Amino acid sequence: MKRNKTGLALLYMILTAWALTTIYPLFWVLENSFKAKDKILQQSFALPVGELFTLANYKRAFERLDIVHAYINSIFISTCVTIGVMILAGLASFALVRFDFRLKKFCHTMVIAAMMFPVFSTIIPVYTMETSWHITNTSSWGLNMLSVILPQVAGNISFAIIVLMGYVQSLPLELEEAAHLEGCSIPQIFVRIIVPLGKPSFVTVAIFSFLWSYNDLFTQMFFLRRPEMQAITRLLNELTSKEGTNYGLMASAVTLVIIPVIVVYIFLQKYIIKGMTAGAVKG
Amino acid sequence: MTDGADAPPVIILKGVTMSNIYKSRKYVILFLAPAFLFLIVYLYYPFFVNIYGSFRQIKNLGSYGTRWNDPLLENYIKLFTDPVVFTSLKNTFFMIIATIFGQVGIALVLSLLVDNIERGTQFFRTVYFFPIVISATALGLLFNLIFLYDKGMLNQFLELFGKADLTDWKGEKLAIFTMVLPVVWQYVGFYFVILETGLNNISQELYESAAIDGATRLQRVFYISIPLLRNVICTCMTLGVTGALKVFDLPWTMFPKGMPLKETFLTGTYMYYQTMEAKNVDYGSTLAILIVVLGVIISKVTRSVFRESEDI
Numbered sequence A: 001m002k003r004n005k006t007g008l009a010l011l012y013m014i015l016t017a018w019a020l021t022t023i024y025p026l027f028w029v030l031e032n033s034f035k036a037k038d039k040i041l042q043q044s045f046a047l048p049v050g051e052l053f054t055l056a057n058y059k060r061a062f063e064r065l066d067i068v069h070a071y072i073n074s075i076f077i078s079t080c081v082t083i084g085v086m087i088l089a090g091l092a093s094f095a096l097v098r099f100d101f102r103l104k105k106f107c108h109t110m111v112i113a114a115m116m117f118p119v120f121s122t123i124i125p126v127y128t129m130e131t132s133w134h135i136t137n138t139s140s141w142g143l144n145m146l147s148v149i150l151p152q153v154a155g156n157i158s159f160a161i162i163v164l165m166g167y168v169q170s171l172p173l174e175l176e177e178a179a180h181l182e183g184c185s186i187p188q189i190f191v192r193i194i195v196p197l198g199k200p201s202f203v204t205v206a207i208f209s210f211l212w213s214y215n216d217l218f219t220q221m222f223f224l225r226r227p228e229m230q231a232i233t234r235l236l237n238e239l240t241s242k243e244g245t246n247y248g249l250m251a252s253a254v255t256l257v258i259i260p261v262i263v264v265y266i267f268l269q270k271y272i273i274k275g276m277t278a279g280a281v282k283g
Numbered sequence B: 001m002t003d004g005a006d007a008p009p010v011i012i013l014k015g016v017t018m019s020n021i022y023k024s025r026k027y028v029i030l031f032l033a034p035a036f037l038f039l040i041v042y043l044y045y046p047f048f049v050n051i052y053g054s055f056r057q058i059k060n061l062g063s064y065g066t067r068w069n070d071p072l073l074e075n076y077i078k079l080f081t082d083p084v085v086f087t088s089l090k091n092t093f094f095m096i097i098a099t100i101f102g103q104v105g106i107a108l109v110l111s112l113l114v115d116n117i118e119r120g121t122q123f124f125r126t127v128y129f130f131p132i133v134i135s136a137t138a139l140g141l142l143f144n145l146i147f148l149y150d151k152g153m154l155n156q157f158l159e160l161f162g163k164a165d166l167t168d169w170k171g172e173k174l175a176i177f178t179m180v181l182p183v184v185w186q187y188v189g190f191y192f193v194i195l196e197t198g199l200n201n202i203s204q205e206l207y208e209s210a211a212i213d214g215a216t217r218l219q220r221v222f223y224i225s226i227p228l229l230r231n232v233i234c235t236c237m238t239l240g241v242t243g244a245l246k247v248f249d250l251p252w253t254m255f256p257k258g259m260p261l262k263e264t265f266l267t268g269t270y271m272y273y274q275t276m277e278a279k280n281v282d283y284g285s286t287l288a289i290l291i292v293v294l295g296v297i298i299s300k301v302t303r304s305v306f307r308e309s310e311d312i
Helices: A005-032 A037-042 A056-064 A067-098 A104-114 A120-132 A141-170 A173-181 A186-197 A199-215 A218-223 A232-242 A247-277 B025-053 B074-081 B083-114 B121-132 B136-146 B153-160 B175-200 B204-212 B217-244 B249-254 B267-277 B281-305
Strands: B011-013 B016-018
Touching: A005 A247, A005 B083, A005 B121, A005 B136, A005 B175, A037 A247, A056 A067, A056 A247, A067 A104, A067 A141, A067 A186, A067 A199, A067 A232, A067 B025, A104 A141, A104 B025, A120 A141, A120 A218, A120 B025, A120 B267, A120 B281, A141 A199, A141 A218, A141 B025, A173 A186, A186 A199, A199 A232, A199 A247, A218 A232, A218 B267, A232 A247, A232 B136, A232 B249, A247 B121, A247 B136, A247 B175, B025 B281, B074 B083, B074 B281, B083 B121, B083 B175, B083 B217, B083 B267, B083 B281, B121 B175, B136 B153, B136 B175, B136 B249, B175 B217, B175 B249, B204 B217, B217 B281, B249 B267, B267 B281
Parallel strands: none
Antiparallel strands: B011 B016
């Protein structure tokens, strides 16, 4: 189809304008993380070269903030959540699609209804419950991590089941029947056929759970209240109230948190985009 | 309980094959129990306990309180008299409206534009989407720097264009706008990807035959793209509206404790404030119930307004 040149140029201009709104703020915070506080307030658009350049913000960030620990905590929590969700949802979706049992419909409804609970409506009793198990606000690192992992697993499970059910449904039954004839038991069918063939779907679920857990501030605010237990988002939030006027430190902290995510995103963008939008686009 | 050894042969039901290998009740229980244990212990049970908690007097998070509220409906009465509840409801509705017109609206325009170009589609997709990947807390800090009164990026930028006085982005007048803008900005890319996928599913032949019949580009957008995209747009609207009720991280990072003057609370942030900051845990539970009720009503309304049509 033919088209005029000015129209096309205009199109690209509008599209680029929006692209700038997403790229520029990040670039801006990156360049300002290398400047002293007063320079950020005066010359925030200048590139940090020559006189302007300083690494002081980063030095201070590593001195004052326990960023390394927060990273370890965050990654540990999110990895556990991801593994937990994949195993539990994988097994459940397999059973819900393939098996024939009396309460099947009811179970299915329960999964869908569970997606409707906003986290606000369960968090207070969950905290109380975990307190009675003595896993909140303890000096034990493992237990404290567990106290945030468990509710996050629960929060992701129903979504993961829905996505994986769609996948199991699309598998040809003949394959499993053939395996059965070959002498595979049901757990073997699950491990040798369902899981390997469903790799893309499991990746989708994994990415969704990981990112959701990694970025979730609300749950962390409830369960990770001790300074040494903080995860990345909690640390950032704390930073606003403690060092709200130390703009250089803020810029460097934001950069330190954002950069790894962007690097991962650039490499895995195809899967990430698919993973994050999986719930919305049916099929 | 057998493992299917002497179960009846394969039954064929309307094209669905129910195999005889999946009969064992042992495995059903084994496979379902862990996931459902989580759902029950961490979602269903707490949900009902939360209702119970809204009638109790709870001072400290982590207990169920020592006595009932007096009067029993104290918190529910408070909901109607608390002016901050009204403010947070108003702000939440504003957030919903902004979601519909801002997020989905901008995303629709951008996706229709991208549908018209051949080169760079992948680039725009990547760039538009990535704010969603970044934690809203980090973005909150970033936007704090951007909207800084003396002087953040925006005020310095306006200065370049000769604006003499500084704009107080987080002051009373503009606070709501400053709060909603980053949330809208962050999610445009999400809806963009969904809508763009929808547009790619529309057959090119339709456009070509319309072009042969003399339809202009704009006519093709309004008579082919948008009508065929109807269901996808409806999905986006529903997702956006329900998502607007869950927003927490960005507003809480940018406007902690509803500042200025408790003007910027959303239902979610106000619930957190009452529970954690004001130590009024039972009132926090009640606010959580308000959020649930609001969610149910709003998703019912949205579903009937943006009902997906079956005939496409």
